Amino acid sequence: MNRTARLYALVEELRAAAPRPLRIAALAARFEVSTRTVQRDLQTLMESGVPVRTTPGRGGGWTIDPATTLPPMHFTTDEAAALAAALAAADSCAPYAGAARTAYQKIVASMTGPGSAAARELAARIVALPARTDPAVRAAVEQALADTSVLRLSYVDAAGRESERDVEPAGLLTAAGRWYLIAWCRTRRAGRGFRLDRIASAAPTGEQAHPHDLAELLLGSAAADAVPPAALAPLP
Template sequence: MNRTTRLYALVEELRAAAPRPLTVATLAARFEVGRRTAQRDLQALMESGVPVRTTAGRGGGWTIDPAMTLPPIHFTADEASALAAALAAAGAGAPYAGAARTAYQKIAASMTGPASAAARERSARIVALPAQTHDAVHSAIRTAVEQALAGNTVLRLSYVDAAGRESDRVVEPAGLLAAGGCWYLVAWCRTRRAGRGFRLDRIAAAAPTGEQAPPHDLAELLRDSAAAGAVQPTATASPPR
């Protein structure tokens, strides 16, 4: 069992036992590795953001919060290949690109048998040219935007418009828009007192303020703009009832 597969299996082992803690010795024996290897794997999971924790003393050990993880999901080769194609199309500069990459790695590691081999073979046939310089989004800016959307917090931006003019903006994020191969942060702009779209690759700097932003309706902010007809991607839209 390679390390990637073992890390995925460790999560599922902890999830199956939750809320009962499992000792390092128990996990080492389960996966036929040394205690130091098991300890390093558990630390790696914790450092990567997986909600695992350890408690010391008699009856202690490692546990995971099952409410913060997904149960096992079985993908077909077609589904795994579709995800690989979507990631290739999105590129490294897309929002949540890092999380998407690790999610796909977990999916690939969880698959076994003919479906795994087929998914890997098909994924190897998907290639993409690196994004051009004008499409690149600095990782720090992308992270600031992602965190502001996740925490619903106000951002302070330094923004360069299409004419090359730079301005400072204080914005209340509402969502993300993909259009024409570019990504935009849609937000209420306090400076302009109106809804605005900020192309991510034109944001020169993004600083979190820590201030909670009031909620905004994404469709309302896009109304009367060129993106008024934007719809949720079919792959993420809720199925009809």
């Protein structure tokens, strides 16, 4: 078994046993390698973002949270190359760019031979012109969307006027190379779009937001005809 296959198998072995921890010696015996090799593999998984952790002491060992991982997915070379290229080309200032980058690294790391080289070469031929967006603003927006929580924005409009707004995020819109936070503005008591590169600061209030339908907030705006990516039919 090569190392890539063993890393996948280690994750599945831990998922199958969860929440019971497995000891290094047991994993080494299972995969017929040394304990040092297993320790090195587990360290690699940790560094790549896989949620494996160790519990010290009697009865301890290595575990994984199955709720935060996905089972193995098998892509063709073309599918993996397309995913790697799309993720690598993600604007470094776009929302979720950090997660896109680590996902790209994991896909390429899992590929071997000509497929890996093809994915890297294709990704190298796609470039993105980044927008100016404060990383702290992006992180706050991402977290507020995930938590459905109220954000306090310091926003600069097209005329250069700055205002403070408490908003309830509903979603993100991308248009003409710009990203917008679509939210219910408590000041205007209406749906509004806030260009991410015009948000001077964004701070969580700790208050839970009311859920809002993204399509309803876009009604009557220039983005009223915006549609989400088409849903894919299930694979046969």
